[in-house]
Amino acid sequence: xxxxxxxxxxxxxxxxxxxxxxxxxxxxxxxxxxxxxxxxxxxxxxxxxxxxxxxxxxxxxxxxxxxxxxxxxxxxxxxxxxxxxxxxxxxxxxxxxxxxxxxxxxxxxxxxxxxxxxxxxxxxxxxxxxxxxxxxxxxxxxxxxxxxxxxxxxxxxxxxxxxxxxxxxxxxxxxxxxxxxxxxxxxxxxxxxxxxxxxxxxxxxxxxxxxxxxxxxxxxxxxxxxxxxxxxxxxxxxxxxxxxxxxxxxxxxxxxxxxxxxxxxxxxxxxxxxxxxxxxxxxxxxxxxxxxxxxxxxxxxxxxxxxxxxxxxxxxxxxxxxxxxxxxxxxxxxxxxxxxxxxxxxxxxxxxxxxxxxxxxxxxxxxxxxxxxxxxxxxxxxx
Amino acid sequence: xxxxxxxxxxxxxxxxxxxxxxxxxxxxxxxxxxxxxxxxxxxxxxxxxxxxxxxxxxxxxxxxxxxxxxxxxxxxxxxxxxxxxxxxxxxxxxxxxxxxxxxxxxxxxxxxxxxxxxxxxxxxxxxxxxxxxxxxxxxxxxxxxxxxxxxxxxxxxxxxxxxxxxxxxxxxxxxxxxxxxxxxxxxxxxxxxxxxxxxxxxxxxxxxxxxxxxxxxxxxxxxxxxxxxxxxxxxxxxxxxxxxxxxxxxxxxxxxxxxxxxxxxxxxxxxxxxxxxxxxxxxxxxxxxxxxxxxxxxxxxxxxxxxxxxxxxxxxxxxxxxxxxxxxxxxxxxxxxxxxxxxxxxxxxxxxxxxxxxxxxxxxxxxxxxxxxxxxxxxxxxx
Numbered sequence: 001x002x003x004x005x006x007x008x009x010x011x012x013x014x015x016x017x018x019x020x021x022x023x024x025x026x027x028x029x030x031x032x033x034x035x036x037x038x039x040x041x042x043x044x045x046x047x048x049x050x051x052x053x054x055x056x057x058x059x060x061x062x063x064x065x066x067x068x069x070x071x072x073x074x075x076x077x078x079x080x081x082x083x084x085x086x087x088x089x090x091x092x093x094x095x096x097x098x099x100x101x102x103x104x105x106x107x108x109x110x111x112x113x114x115x116x117x118x119x120x121x122x123x124x125x126x127x128x129x130x131x132x133x134x135x136x137x138x139x140x141x142x143x144x145x146x147x148x149x150x151x152x153x154x155x156x157x158x159x160x161x162x163x164x165x166x167x168x169x170x171x172x173x174x175x176x177x178x179x180x181x182x183x184x185x186x187x188x189x190x191x192x193x194x195x196x197x198x199x200x201x202x203x204x205x206x207x208x209x210x211x212x213x214x215x216x217x218x219x220x221x222x223x224x225x226x227x228x229x230x231x232x233x234x235x236x237x238x239x240x241x242x243x244x245x246x247x248x249x250x251x252x253x254x255x256x257x258x259x260x261x262x263x264x265x266x267x268x269x270x271x272x273x274x275x276x277x278x279x280x281x282x283x284x285x286x287x288x289x290x291x292x293x294x295x296x297x298x299x300x301x302x303x304x305x306x307x308x309x310x311x312x313x314x315x316x317x318x319x320x321x322x323x324x325x326x327x328x329x330x331x332x333x334x335x336x337x338x339x340x341x342x343x344x345x346x347x348x349x350x351x352x353x354x355x356x357x358x359x360x361x362x363x364x365x366x367x368x369x370x371x372x373x374x375x376x377x378x379x380x381x382x383x
Numbered sequence: 384x385x386x387x388x389x390x391x392x393x394x395x396x397x398x399x400x401x402x403x404x405x406x407x408x409x410x411x412x413x414x415x416x417x418x419x420x421x422x423x424x425x426x427x428x429x430x431x432x433x434x435x436x437x438x439x440x441x442x443x444x445x446x447x448x449x450x451x452x453x454x455x456x457x458x459x460x461x462x463x464x465x466x467x468x469x470x471x472x473x474x475x476x477x478x479x480x481x482x483x484x485x486x487x488x489x490x491x492x493x494x495x496x497x498x499x500x501x502x503x504x505x506x507x508x509x510x511x512x513x514x515x516x517x518x519x520x521x522x523x524x525x526x527x528x529x530x531x532x533x534x535x536x537x538x539x540x541x542x543x544x545x546x547x548x549x550x551x552x553x554x555x556x557x558x559x560x561x562x563x564x565x566x567x568x569x570x571x572x573x574x575x576x577x578x579x580x581x582x583x584x585x586x587x588x589x590x591x592x593x594x595x596x597x598x599x600x601x602x603x604x605x606x607x608x609x610x611x612x613x614x615x616x617x618x619x620x621x622x623x624x625x626x627x628x629x630x631x632x633x634x635x636x637x638x639x640x641x642x643x644x645x646x647x648x649x650x651x652x653x654x655x656x657x658x659x660x661x662x663x664x665x666x667x668x669x670x671x672x673x674x675x676x677x678x679x680x681x682x683x684x685x686x687x688x689x690x691x692x693x694x695x696x697x698x699x700x701x702x703x704x705x706x707x708x709x710x711x712x713x714x715x716x717x718x719x720x721x722x723x724x725x726x727x728x729x730x731x732x733x734x735x736x737x738x739x740x741x742x743x744x745x746x747x748x749x750x751x752x753x754x755x756x757x758x759x760x761x762x763x764x765x766x
Binding site: 054055087090091253254259270273275277278279282290292295297298299300301302303305306307308309310311312313314317 | 437438470473474636637642653656658660661662665673675678680681682683684685686688689690691692693694695696697700
């Protein structure tokens with residue numbers, strides 16, 4: 001390595017024990033010497049995305065969470081309901097690092113020229129274990145950020161930007177012309193709005209509160225439907241008639257929402273039907289479920305014919321499907337529009353130790369729309 | 384026309400009235416003069432498939448059915464629950480002919496040479512309105528049957544044979560190697576078993592009773608799982624491990640079955656998993672719902688990762704998707720194996736008037752596995 005930053009660093013770990021206890025703690029790990037095509041990144045910003053919470057807390061009931069340890073080295077424990085331990089079987093007794101994405105400064109490099117050119121650069125990184133002070137990683141998983149970009153500004157280059165771009169790309173590839181999105185006031189949802197406004201793609205936003213509706217309208221959203229309103233089904237149908245959307249991305253999952261969207265799509269399509277078909281419209285209507293904000297069962301009341309589909313959608317299989325060249329184009333767009341379309345906003349920056357405070361967990365752990373935390377594993381330590 | 388069979392014929396009609404009454408009756412209709420590329424077929428056999436019952440009785444509650452009229456010209460009426468009238472909106476006050484498929488003798492032909500060569504031939508026909516004494520139809524919708532084939536033997540050349548072949552074809556085109564089928568003891572299910580045995584395709588049959596299980600085993604089925612058994616989930620998982628099936632065709636629809644199949648597929652795939660992934664197996668698991676034996680909501684308890692899909696599947700869009708050349712190949716196979724793989728068995732042959740008897744409706748209307756009726760619109764009338 002080229003720098004003095006050898007030695008050890010703190011790393012956040014999540015452990016599910018066979019006795020049904022979750023333990024989240026900080027451990028001191030040796031910083032590996034980078035291989036020829038690897039660099040060591042001092043992580044200075046890593047967002048807590050909804051997709052991180054699943055690994056972080058597993059199936060634990062966080063209402064049972066207790067804190068022990070010291071302020072500098074806290075330990076959080078919580079109980080996992082016995083009925084959910086089966087779903088944890090694959091990770092029992094494995095201490096797992098957490099954090100899908102982040103950004104920081106390259107402080108060490110392997111022997112290859114490609115690795116060495118990154119020394120001193122601020123890079124966005126993807127690949128897990130980002131809630132760590134130092135992360136040794138392949139250069140292919142680094143995205144060099146333009147000069148002057150802070151780690152905080154580049155911390156969320158992958159999950160939300162590529163997911164929202166992936167939705168629009170899926171729409172185009174599967175022959176749809178407009179989109180529906182649920183939990184639409186989220187950071188991701190606001191990003192999707194900016195993409196759709198820029199690309200002139202019709203977007204129907206579904207939210208649950210007036211406040212979320214106001215927020216989306218304030219950033220220029222044309223179609224916002226409140227699922228709590230008594231006129232929701234009519235409102236949604238009108239928005240679908242206006243946009244022609246036959247594809248939805250749903251972060252909620254559980255409950256009746258996916259089926260309601262299909263029902264309204266069918267009603268919108270049947271507005272222009274000229275003859276009766278007991279099989280319904282022949283135009284395919286699709287809902288992709290990409291989240292589990294509601295972990296309850298998906299309930300589909302079939303009143304939408306036979307040309308429909310509901311399925312899971314995940315970013316990484318999608319990127320694999322479109323291939324490296326297409327994926328690279330999406331990444332280049334993210335960097336080019338990092339301060340506009342793909343800008344993320346955080347409500348708070350916390351250290352690794354602060355991430356284990358119960359009062360912080362109570363806020364960032366509740367998967368609420370809007371508030372987003374950034375972990376700076378080197379906060380207060382200096383660069 | 385070339386024959387003396389001009390004049391009128393009886394036709395079964397289903398009418399949903401605006402006041403919420405269903406009326407099924409026989410009407411006398413003029414036999415149209417065939418156009419150049421059309422023939423007139425004297426229908427002598429038309430099956431009552433589950434897919435015919437939807438049009439025949441609509442959303443009516445057949446427990447409220449009453450009979451009036453005369454024995455020769457009966458009329459059946461029944462009430463449609465008010466809550467279901469919305470789903471009938473597209474067909475209100477339109478007297479609709481019924482019967483997807485059938486077979487009979489060509490008794491009239493248009494002026495083209497192709498039409499005239501069919502005169503006197505026994506043909507299978509598809510295209511609706513088959514519960515009629517005479518059906519004027521395009522020659523492209525006729526499938527000439529081999530010499531010596533009776534109309535009864537050729538009456539079910541389309542719906543069940545092409546649906547079961549379509550399932551195997553879908554499996555191949557979407558990259559799966561084995562199948563799951565529900566309501567598997569049906570006429571269609573038995574046909575699918577014969578195809579899979581012949582083509583050496585793994586098939587997991589799901590049934591609801593011991594009797595159905597015995598029936599399928601007696602015709603050579605290797606994997607039969609009873610959804611009523613306390614060990615159903617384990618049995619299904621073992622059958623999925625044995626066959627590697629990741630695609631299911633489900634005639635039931637409502638309830639938890641589709642989700643249970645996905646859960647067992649995921650468990651079967653995870654048997655060979657080497658590392659923990661909280662997103663589950665990356666292998667796509669698919670359930671196509673092609674029927675509505677249970678019209679209640681589909682309830683999906685997600686314990687099968689993110690690589691999954693549930694969707695509608697219908698024969699005719701499928702045939703359109705694969706194109707006329709591929710569809711023709713499937714039809715040719717049906718004719719070639721009509722007396723073996725694609726043989727249908729009927730429990731009773733009835734006339735049009737008998738089809739409107741309440742005691743017959745009570746049997747053929749209950750969508751039960753196994754018993755299948757054949758309507759002969761010219762029964763007792765002579766050819």
